[in-house]
Amino acid sequence: MSSNSLSRNGSGVHDGSGLRSRPIVIGDETFPYSFGRGCVPEIAAAIGNLAPDKLVFVTDDDVLARYGRELDTLAGAIPALILSHPAGESMKTLDCLTEHLETALRAGITRRSVIVAFGGGVPGNLAGLMASLLFRGVRLVHVPTTTIAAMDSVLSLKQAINSGVGKNHLGTYYTPEAVFTDVEFFTTLPERELRSGLCEMAKNCLAIQPSALPGLRAVIAGGALTAPDSLLWLLEASIAAKSAVTVRDTFERRAGLVLEYGHTVGHAIEICDHRARGAAGLPHGTAIALGMLVAAHISHARGWLSDGEVGVHYEIVTGLGVEPVLPPSVRIDDVLAVVADDNKRGYLPLHADTVPFVLLRALGRPELTGELPLTPVQVREIRAALDVIVQPSASAPIVIG
Ligand SMILES: NC(=O)c1ccc[n+]([C@@H]2O[C@H](COP(=O)([O-])OP(=O)(O)OC[C@H]3O[C@@H](n4cnc5c(N)ncnc54)[C@H](O)[C@@H]3O)[C@@H](O)[C@H]2O)c1
Ligand SMILES: [Zn+2]
The missing domain is CATH 3.40.50.1970 (Rossmann fold)
Incomplete structure (x- = not known):
């Protein structure tokens, strides 16, 4: 180097x-x-x-x-x-x-x-x-x-x-x-590019550094994401959150895998939407925001994240302007087919119907397998969580707090 x-x-x-x-x-x-x-x-x-x-x-x-x-x-x-x-x-x-x-x-x-x-x-x-x-x-x-x-x-x-x-x-x-x-x-x-980056930043707050959430809330509540002071704060907070895991993981293959929070399903949604709508498909960060909601629902169904913690996910994601619903152009079966090819395969020995996933036990606390922030998730758990974001009003525990 x-x-x-x-x-x-x-x-x-x-x-x-x-x-x-x-x-x-x-x-x-x-x-x-x-x-x-x-x-x-x-x-x-x-x-x-x-x-x-x-x-x-x-x-x-x-x-x-x-x-x-x-x-x-x-x-x-x-x-x-x-x-x-x-x-x-x-x-x-x-x-x-x-x-x-x-x-x-x-x-x-x-x-x-x-x-x-x-x-x-x-x-x-x-x-x-x-x-x-x-x-x-x-x-x-x-x-x-x-x-x-x-x-x-x-x-x-x-x-x-x-x-x-x-x-x-x-x-x-x-x-x-x-x-x-x-x-x-x-x-x-353009607004969609700005928000896409901020969704990745929000991911780091939820998965790594929840202590930054009050600051992020204040920026969102201020309504001026492009105010210089807001942008300077967002940059500082991004550096602090991402550095917290890469400091001991040069290649992002151990603790740094937590940066993949929301990406297993989010990336699959992005791919399916781009196949369907081309350049009008969801930007990367927005798709990751939906992936985080899916991950939050899986954790909630396992009894790990509370209603309130799922609610924080919704609060931040919608605060950044993301509609918390799977686009109609995206079919759940197609998302699951892409998820099956996820690039985190190989990190864990897995049974046929499971996928390695970053799931949170609590905000900022990923579930670990050994030292890796990955856990096997069954395809049926992913399907159940995707069902919730197709019809969010039916069962999503939206508790803002
Ligand atoms: N190395 C990594 O760890 C890592 C992490 C995240 C993303 N990426 C890569 O980054 C790429 C996505 O980055 P991106 O979203 O910045 O894409 P990009 O570089 O294509 O920029 C997006 C668009 O914004 C325009 N643009 C750039 N600066 C602008 C400005 N100040 N004002 C107005 N328009 C501006 C560009 O012309 C482009 O059309 C992907 O290829 C992804 O794989 C890599
Ligand atoms: Zn990403």
């Missing part, structure tokens, strides 16, 4: 540049995450301190059109190459990776060059993989501009692109030099 030439702020407080800085510790790896409001010039100065001979910006066409001026500011006087592609998952392909790598090499990048991911999780993942491959590893800086990227993907070392067979099949783990963001970026996100 690359060495870090940016001064790291171990105290996790102000670094004197107008940016606040938090050390992110993922297993043996550490990097600083610095952020603020209206701080693009400070970010540019910090990137300049890395003394790169060239910057390679990896972005998408929409981000470039909207934030071209900020990109120029980030580059400053440093020679820069901009690698852009139409936005979306079609960028996370081997073809695009190859084209970007060849272009960067032909442009004369060296081991002193720095790859800068500028955009959402898609350019972030592609740039991460590029940085890990070029000369067996060049320096990587993330400048996330979506809530998913800033509050979720950059807090992980996972970098991946898609294969023809499935999502995120081709990847590696790679540590950035640093992450920088300006919360002003998030104010231009």
Whole structure:
């Protein structure tokens, strides 16, 4: 992994540049995450301190059109190459990776060059993989501009692109030099993108750090999710919650599996809805929110979560604007068929009709099998919980408290 030439702020407080800085510790790896409001010039100065001979910006066409001026500011006087592609998952392909790598090499990048991911999780993942491959590893800086990227993907070392067979099949783990963001970026996100990231953030509060729930409630009650103070709080809380489990789990294969809360069924709902409605299907985080409701109902049926704790799930999810109902385009049988192929298979020895699942004993307390936050769940339990979110008024214990 690359060495870090940016001064790291171990105290996790102000670094004197107008940016606040938090050390992110993922297993043996550490990097600083610095952020603020209206701080693009400070970010540019910090990137300049890395003394790169060239910057390679990896972005998408929409981000470039909207934030071209900020990109120029980030580059400053440093020679820069901009690698852009139409936005979306079609960028996370081997073809695009190859084209970007060849272009960067032909442009004369060296081991002193720095790859800068500028955009959402898609350019972030592609740039991460590029940085890990070029000369067996060049320096990587993330400048996330979506809530998913800033509050979720950059807090992980996972970098991946898609294969023809499935999502995120081709990847590696790679540590950035640093992450920088300006919360002003998030104010231009379409509502569905903004909320999608906040649902992942809410997942971390429910499954890992319920002590952050009062703060999240206050942000939701304030009604202005894009107010700078709200966004700064959400970023701080995301860093604290996700770091709490990745600090001892570099590869997210042990304690970090709790980050999969809501994902077994949520991801299946997302896939089925995209098959049915294409790009109009539920965004990832929204589908995960529904997956969390399903998980909460299973825990409740086992006598683990109380009515009140299920009610907290509903309160937070609906507070973030998610309708707590399975879309009519999604059939339960199809969801169960996708669930049977879940990528957490292999972590537990299982009987035929069971699936490994993150279930909560209580808010912030996953049920464990050995050290893994996974437990076998029978397909009939999942079906019963899905039935509840198809007809929520029939039996859902919606108790707000
Ligand atoms: N590595 C990990 O652990 C991890 C975790 C979560 C997600 N991911 C990956 O991240 C990807 C999803 O990330 P995403 O949702 O950020 O997708 P994305 O990068 O495609 O961004 C979503 C859309 O928002 C637009 N956009 C970006 N910034 C904007 C801004 N400030 N204002 C207006 N529009 C803006 C983009 O152009 C794009 O159209 C997936 O591929 C997923 O696999 C990885
Ligand atoms: Zn997710």
